[in-house]
Amino acid sequence: MSAGKKLAECMNKDEILRLYGMLRVIADVNRLRILCLLFKGEKCVCDIEEQLEISQPLASHHLAVLREAGLVEVRREGTWCYYSLVKAAIEELNDMFMQILGVHRLPAGYPAREKCGKTT
């Protein structure tokens, strides 16, 4: 970039990187299906496998990704592991998403015609 040019505020911002981190986690069919399933209540891994029609290690793997992202949590009861959504994390995801991609951010009369600075 040429010297002196300032990057727009929204660029490189933490917020974008944080939203990106979350989107990367949820932008997967199986993980999206798991999240959707868990909205209805906690589920053990074997139920998740069955509902999604995926193998056990695959279910476990995706659950691990969701867990590491803080979106779900586990409760162990005997041999079973029950997974459920972490409400605070879903809330935060909602907020981040809307703060960056909410329609409310579009000014009235969008888009106004602009001219590239290079035009003579």
Next chain:
Amino acid sequence: MSAGKKLAECMNKDEILRLYGMLRVIADVNRLRILCLLFKGEKCVCDIEEQLEISQPLASHHLAVLREAGLVEVRREGTWCYYSLVKAAIEELNDMFMQILGVHRLPAGYPAREKCGKTT
């Protein structure tokens, strides 16, 4: 899957696949940054390159992905191409996201304790 077992409503649903299609498009740092930048108004490709500090073909490529997804549109003026957000598409994205991942979908007292069907 064993015969007779019914898949939960939310599984395989069109809605999930449609949200997935959109998430795949926006789950990329550069595309997210482009969208963020366009919220402020239409921008020509050269401005986008500069702000994101990426090469011209890379900017063009990501813009093509966003365009194919219907999230942005182009207006040509001379040699310049001005990109802007498609309001209706952003609106739809907002709606889809909230319909599937909105916190409001979590029932009060979530998560209730469940038992796996296999428990004796």
Next chain:
DNA sequence: GATTTATATAAATATTATTTTATATAAATT
């Protein structure tokens, strides 16, 4: 304590997406 059941983890493989490099197009300017 040996076996079974539910789940996790690691390694190997396959798939998909991103970035780079090279080239093409299209409008404007000389």
Next chain:
DNA sequence: AATTTATATAAAATAATATTTATATAAATC
């Protein structure tokens, strides 16, 4: 018409991710 400027596209190279296969752990039951 030749050249320059802004943008697009295609091919090649890289990188990231998902899936499968194999194995480990941990609790429960026989």
